Amino acid sequence: MIAERDAAQKGKPISIYELGEIKKIYRRIAKLLHPDISTLTEDYPELGELFGRVMIAYQCNDLQELRDLEILINKVLEDNGVESMNIVIPDVAQRILDIENEIEQILSTEPYLYKELFADAFRMQTKKDELEKEIKEYKAYKTQLEAQLRELIGDGQNG
DSSP, X not given: OHHHHHHHHHSOOOOHHHHHHXXXXXXXXXXHHOTTTOSHHHHOHHHHHHHHHHHHHHHTTOHHHHHHHHHHHHHHHHHTTOOOOOOOOTTHHHHHHHHHHHHHHXXXXXXXXXXXXXXXXXXXXXHHHHHHHHHXXXXXXXXXXXXXXXXXXHHHHHO
């Protein structure tokens, strides 16, 4: 409960418009997939999982996640030959730009950059040696700082 409270406090406030959009999207999806109304979630397990994610996104007031889930649900319905929803995606150009920026950010982060490193055993060993050397340097620096601290504490007690 504490974690949920902390998460709620860190959340940003949403506008009345966004709250209305959240409710609208949730109702559209619930009319189509809610287990009390439709058997689609039983017939297609993937839709059941997506509906579970919809419930969480709705409870968290996550408009972006609901929009993304609506598109995913529509894709699963189309792939399975089931009548899909008519979805209007606002600001398509901006959403494409946001996704392109997110992809660029992922491609430039360390875990992704290390992908090529892990494919080459020699490069991986070289990187490992560099990191081990760096660790030794930090340990030596730590020892040096601890000695200086003991010296300063010792001087303070003698003086």
